[in-house]
Amino acid sequence: MDDQSHHNALTPPARQTSAQPAVRNRQISEQLRDASRKLAMQSGSRRGIYSALGLAPRRRDRAFRLLYRLAFVMCFLAPLAGGLGYLYYFLSPQYETETRFVLRSALPAFPNADAPNDANVASLKVVQDTLVVVSFLESPGLVKRLNEEVNLERIYGGAEVDPLSRMRLGASPEDMAEYFEKFITTEVSSVSGIVTVKLRAFRPEDASEVLEIIFSLAEERVNLLNGTIWASVLEVAERNFDEASVQLREVRQRYAALQNETGVFDVELEAKVLSEVITALRTELIDLENRRATLLLEVPETHLNVVRFNRAIEVRTAQLEQLKDELASSRGSAATLSINQQRFDALRVELEIAQDRFKTAATELEQAKLLNSVQMVFLDRFIFPTVPQGSSYPIYAWEVVRLLFFCLSTWGLAFLALSWLQRRVD
Numbered sequence: 001m002d003d004q005s006h007h008n009a010l011t012p013p014a015r016q017t018s019a020q021p022a023v024r025n026r027q028i029s030e031q032l033r034d035a036s037r038k039l040a041m042q043s044g045s046r047r048g049i050y051s052a053l054g055l056a057p058r059r060r061d062r063a064f065r066l067l068y069r070l071a072f073v074m075c076f077l078a079p080l081a082g083g084l085g086y087l088y089y090f091l092s093p094q095y096e097t098e099t100r101f102v103l104r105s106a107l108p109a110f111p112n113a114d115a116p117n118d119a120n121v122a123s124l125k126v127v128q129d130t131l132v133v134v135s136f137l138e139s140p141g142l143v144k145r146l147n148e149e150v151n152l153e154r155i156y157g158g159a160e161v162d163p164l165s166r167m168r169l170g171a172s173p174e175d176m177a178e179y180f181e182k183f184i185t186t187e188v189s190s191v192s193g194i195v196t197v198k199l200r201a202f203r204p205e206d207a208s209e210v211l212e213i214i215f216s217l218a219e220e221r222v223n224l225l226n227g228t229i230w231a232s233v234l235e236v237a238e239r240n241f242d243e244a245s246v247q248l249r250e251v252r253q254r255y256a257a258l259q260n261e262t263g264v265f266d267v268e269l270e271a272k273v274l275s276e277v278i279t280a281l282r283t284e285l286i287d288l289e290n291r292r293a294t295l296l297l298e299v300p301e302t303h304l305n306v307v308r309f310n311r312a313i314e315v316r317t318a319q320l321e322q323l324k325d326e327l328a329s330s331r332g333s334a335a336t337l338s339i340n341q342q343r344f345d346a347l348r349v350e351l352e353i354a355q356d357r358f359k360t361a362a363t364e365l366e367q368a369k370l371l372n373s374v375q376m377v378f379l380d381r382f383i384f385p386t387v388p389q390g391s392s393y394p395i396y397a398w399e400v401v402r403l404l405f406f407c408l409s410t411w412g413l414a415f416l417a418l419s420w421l422q423r424r425v426d
Helices: 021-041 046-053 059-089 115-137 140-149 152-156 173-180 204-262 267-296 304-328 337-373 396-425
Strands: 095-105 184-188 195-201 377-383
Touching (some): 095 115, 095 204, 115 140, 115 184, 115 195, 115 204, 140 152, 140 204, 152 173, 195 204, 204 337, 204 377, 267 304
Antiparallel strands (some): 095 195, 095 377, 184 195
16 A cells, blocks of 8 residues: 555644644644544454545455445346346246045945945045045156156146246156146145145146046046955955855755754654644543443453453553654664754754855845945036136246345345455455
8 A cells, every 4th residue: 555645644634824833733632532533443354444544445345345246236136137037028827727526425325325324434434535635636646647648748848838947858757746746736625625626737728638637537546446445345245255155055965964864854843743643642542541441340351352452552652652752852872853853953043144144245245246336436526627718827026026035135145255255354
């Protein structure tokens, strides 16, 4: 710094007046005190001291002033001008369409359904299916299936789309899913269960077409999930039906074998016949005994007629005892009617159980076949996607605010960085 080209603040300026030495000394003292106060107020930086003393700024200070101006131009003015120009002249408009639907179950519509229980089950199932649909609409699986139906690169990566909004060609499935999340919005009402799906695209026709395909894919996915469940139910029902059929056939074979073994078709009928025969034999035996007693009053026991009556009574008594043994007791290894009755009763109980199980299994199988053959869940739309007539995005006021915030933030960071660097240098 050339001290000869500037007046030093510590040196009093030359005066043309012919003041007295005391006045001159007082002026010098005041100037010195003023310079001391200015120096005391500085933070210790050389730049502040130079300014307080009235010295010319150094070359380094002039360079920092230039950097401040350059940072303002490069970090605020240039991005703001470029962003506004891109926003109004290059940014592609986006068209939004929406659809609204609710999920309905076909389970309560079946005629053999238990109304209260099935209604509660169906309500819980609808809530679960609604959450499944919403989760699918927000998953990468939707983007994968959608890309198989339509070429997303053709719709979102065409040449008519501006470079900043365009989908990158050859993007991975993860990048494609992350990109597509910005263009689809899904909302579900916790009160009514209404699902609202909004989709944006760069052409009105594409927005309507893609949303229709998304709706079809969502309905297909929830019915595929339910179809898998009902297929498992059908498999279990068929297995139960086969087991019930085998059990019923086995019990019937055992029942037929017992009938062949005992020679009795109906134990109750057989017991009734035996009871009637026993009653008839007892009646006949009583009649023979009465006739023999009457005859003994007239003739001795050795009489031929008395002997004939004794013989008939013995035969009837033997027959009666045999029938009693057959009905209620056993002799040797021969099965009696009472034992056969117990065996038939046990098999009859098993047969009734097997028949009831077979009937239940057959009913469940028929219902499972019916449920597996029809669509159980419907996405009932009441607002259909339409072709948008005007663009919904971008919202220029909001985009300008975002751009201003970005430019101010960038310039503020640059200003803070230069200020810190200048303090370190000083």
